[in-house]
């Protein structure tokens with residue numbers, strides 16, 4: 001199969017990322033099979049969808065695709081997992097704010113179809129996450145407090161960001177501890193002193209900030225900072241299209257951007 005023959009569908013084609021994906025599919029060498037848009041409801045149906053390229057449901061779009069790139073809302077994830085697994089269509093999932101049940105559904109789908117799931121498709125954040133894991137493994141948690149600060153645009157609906165949580169997970173992995181039981185994400189009032197081993201989160205929202213993440217390891221004597229700033233959300237679209245093309249010919253399984261970028265040891 002050549003790159004040109006990969007038929008890519010976009011779930012959420014009119015969203016902030018979806019609109020950029022529309023441009024990047026063609027630029028990356030795939031062919032655009034269409035997209036989902038809730039306001040395609042009135043014109044729903046295979047014939048009108050085929051004419052406009054916009055379908056009200058993923059069920060209508062999926063049979064036309066080899067892979068679907070999905071940047072929508074957590075509310076869609078379980079349904080999308082079932083539809084794509086049933087249709088045998090590969091999935092590039094970028095949606096954040098997922099619950100444990102949503103993640104279970106993603107894992108179940110990945111037993112039937114190849115899935116790339118990443119909270120952030122930029123190469124820079126992929127590297128930051130990898131470095132976070134390595135730093136956490138090297139810095140004793142009794143001495144170095146790990147804190148993650150993120151800032152995003154005022155329209156963002158989930159917090160902490162998926163990227164902040166992924167960086168936190170990487171810190172936990174590096175330390176060899178369970179992530180969920182070490183999260184401190186809501187400090188207000190009489191909190192008591194910071195818990196040793198905690199992984200702390202702080203969230204800022206404002207204006208049109210595309211995405212900023214800072215991980216600090218702070219000891220009594222020094223501070224190490226790892227920071228990433230996105231200037232242009234197109235970086236997510238180009239990364240997701242790269243992941244979609246990388247999925248060609250893959251066996252079912254759950255992959256991430258470290259796989260796509262070839263950062264994992266063979």
Ligand SMILES: NC(=O)C1=CN([C@@H]2O[C@H](COP(=O)(O)OP(=O)(O)OC[C@H]3O[C@@H](n4cnc5c(N)ncnc54)[C@H](OP(=O)(O)O)[C@@H]3O)[C@@H](O)[C@H]2O)C=CC1
Pocket residue numbers: 011012013014015016017018036037038039071072073074075076093094095096097118119120121122158162233236
């Ligand atoms: N992994 C990554 O690299 C990145 C992930 N994201 C994540 O991607 C997601 C989308 O971000 P963004 O494009 O900024 O968001 P937008 O709100 O701009 O777009 C979301 C799209 O999803 C659709 N949508 C929203 N809710 C539903 C629903 N309940 N059912 C069906 N469709 C729905 C909307 O459809 P309609 O237009 O029809 O209303 C819209 O097109 C978020 O979870 C965000 O955190 C964002 C950037 C990078």
Ligand SMILES: O=C(O)C1=N[C@H](C(=O)O)C[C@H](O)C1
Pocket residue numbers: 096097119120152156157160161162163164210211212
């Ligand atoms: O909603 C966004 O905008 C972003 N969401 C992702 C996240 O939650 O980490 C990725 C990026 O930070 C932009």
